[in-house]
Amino acid sequence: xxxxxxxxxxxxxxxxxxxxxxxxxxxxxxxxxxxxxxxxxxxxxxxxxxxxxxxxxxxxxxxxxxxxxxxxxxxxxxxxxxxxxxxxxxxxxxxxxxxxxxxxxxxxxxxxxxxxxxxxxxxxxxxxxxxxxxxxxxxxxxxxxxxxxxxxxxxxxxxxxxxxxxxxxxxxxxxxxxxxxxxxxxxxxxxxxxxxxxxxxxxxxxxxxxxxxxxxxxx
Amino acid sequence: xxxxxxxxxxxxxxxxxxxxxxxxxxxxxxxxxxxxxxxxxxxxxxxxxxxxxxxxxxxxxxxxxxxxxxxxxxxxxxxxxxxxxxxxxxxxxxxxxxxxxxxxxxxxxxxxxxxxxxxxxxxxxxxxxxxxxxxxxxxxxxxxxxxxxxxxxxxxxxxxxxxxxxxxxxxxxxxxxxxxxxxxxxxxxxxxxxxxxxxxxxxxxxxxxxxxxxxxxxx
Numbered sequence: 001x002x003x004x005x006x007x008x009x010x011x012x013x014x015x016x017x018x019x020x021x022x023x024x025x026x027x028x029x030x031x032x033x034x035x036x037x038x039x040x041x042x043x044x045x046x047x048x049x050x051x052x053x054x055x056x057x058x059x060x061x062x063x064x065x066x067x068x069x070x071x072x073x074x075x076x077x078x079x080x081x082x083x084x085x086x087x088x089x090x091x092x093x094x095x096x097x098x099x100x101x102x103x104x105x106x107x108x109x110x111x112x113x114x115x116x117x118x119x120x121x122x123x124x125x126x127x128x129x130x131x132x133x134x135x136x137x138x139x140x141x142x143x144x145x146x147x148x149x150x151x152x153x154x155x156x157x158x159x160x161x162x163x164x165x166x167x168x169x170x171x172x173x174x175x176x177x178x179x180x181x182x183x184x185x186x187x188x189x190x191x192x193x194x195x196x197x198x199x200x201x202x203x204x205x206x207x208x209x210x211x212x213x214x215x216x217x218x219x
Numbered sequence: 220x221x222x223x224x225x226x227x228x229x230x231x232x233x234x235x236x237x238x239x240x241x242x243x244x245x246x247x248x249x250x251x252x253x254x255x256x257x258x259x260x261x262x263x264x265x266x267x268x269x270x271x272x273x274x275x276x277x278x279x280x281x282x283x284x285x286x287x288x289x290x291x292x293x294x295x296x297x298x299x300x301x302x303x304x305x306x307x308x309x310x311x312x313x314x315x316x317x318x319x320x321x322x323x324x325x326x327x328x329x330x331x332x333x334x335x336x337x338x339x340x341x342x343x344x345x346x347x348x349x350x351x352x353x354x355x356x357x358x359x360x361x362x363x364x365x366x367x368x369x370x371x372x373x374x375x376x377x378x379x380x381x382x383x384x385x386x387x388x389x390x391x392x393x394x395x396x397x398x399x400x401x402x403x404x405x406x407x408x409x410x411x412x413x414x415x416x417x418x419x420x421x422x423x424x425x426x427x428x429x430x431x432x433x434x435x436x437x438x
Contacts, residue, residue: 030236049364050324061309065323068315076308090280096287103322104284105269145268 004057007032008211011170013054021203023081068162084163097175098156100166109138110171144202150190223276226251227430231285232273239290241420242300280341289382317375317383328357331392351373369409384417
């Protein structure tokens with residue numbers, strides 16, 4: 001049975017789709033219109049009680065939370081497609097560490113920037129420059145630590161591409177493109193090289209080609 | 220070589236210690252005084268560049284981010300102590316899902332309540348009731364979903380205790396005790412039974428007995 005992915009147009013869902021492509025897992029997508037609040041309707045809430053993207057069905061099995069889905073498919077198809085978990089328990093530990101850093105240190109400020117800059121622009125509303133300033137400062141401090149780390153290893157968890165890197169793709173793409181804040185990456189040499197590397201993977205290019213993002217009208 | 224755990228008095232570190240006890244892993248603790256900002260000094264930042272608790276050394280191997288450390292030790296000692304990851308890839312997927320829910324849905328409002336209620340009280344300062352109201356409402360909505368889930372399975376990921384439950388211990392303990400908001404748990408029958416079950420595990424009782432929390436003076 002083919003894997004079903006709900007809400008492919010959203011950033012957190014693209015995190016899952018790029019992983020499925022890397023793992024060579026066949027899937028189909030189910031359109032869920034966030035602007036019409038379809039993800040807050042009873043039918044969707046049966047699958048994802050928090051009313052958030054994404055949710056995936058693998059046959060009878062339902063799983064949500066993007067980073068949990070990444071781990072599930074990377075484990076299930078360990079010997080298929082790109083290895084995204086590292087080869088040893090120690091490598092996997094560092095994949096987990098940097099995936100948690102992405103979720104708890106990197107994502108909160110970049111998500112706030114999306115909410116405060118991209119979303120108002122989409123509705124033709126003014127953004128709050130003060131809020132953005134604070135989040136940009138926070139994100140900059142995280143990127144300084146990335147710069148130091150990436151001066152020692154090619155990818156976050158070591159010299160191998162992993163879930164820890166992959167998980168950064170959708171929101172950093174918004175930062176570089178829709179939000180015109182690419183300088184935050186470009187002014188840091190190692191972060192910049194890392195971004196060029198991971199964003200040029202065929203899997204991510206395919207995601208961008210297949211699924212429009214809700215903010216495309218701003219391009 | 221014995222595992223070294225830095226900053227045992229803090230909630231996020233206790234999340235790790237209760238796991239080490241469940242997994243029967245020998246460890247020693249290194250005192251780090253957060254009130255003196257020892258976690259922002261160069262020596263600590265070499266181990267944990269974000270200046271956050273906890274960090275653990277397992278011989279030459281250093282790992283941080285509490286939930287990454289939980290996964291690392293649960294994997295490394297898979298066949299020792301309590302199994303905390305589930306027995307199948309599908310069970311592990313649900314452990315991951317609920318561990319992510321704890322990190323991204325449950326922890327933010329409960330953490331804010333700690334910052335807005337417990338911390339000011341410690342310094343004899345007034346708390347912000349408006350901020351607390353919003354966070355209490357958010358936490359209540361999450362607990363409603365837990366109530367529904369726990370009416371079907373004994374623990375969050377299924378009928379087995381796992382990292383997903385364990386990860387809730389330190390901050391929920393503050394909620395029930397130092398913050399006097401136990402009614403949030405007690406007014407939900409299944410959440411209440413779950414809390415009694417997990418908080419009565421010998422591992423958690425041992426943590427409370429061994430490591431004082433910085434807010435103990437408020438008891």
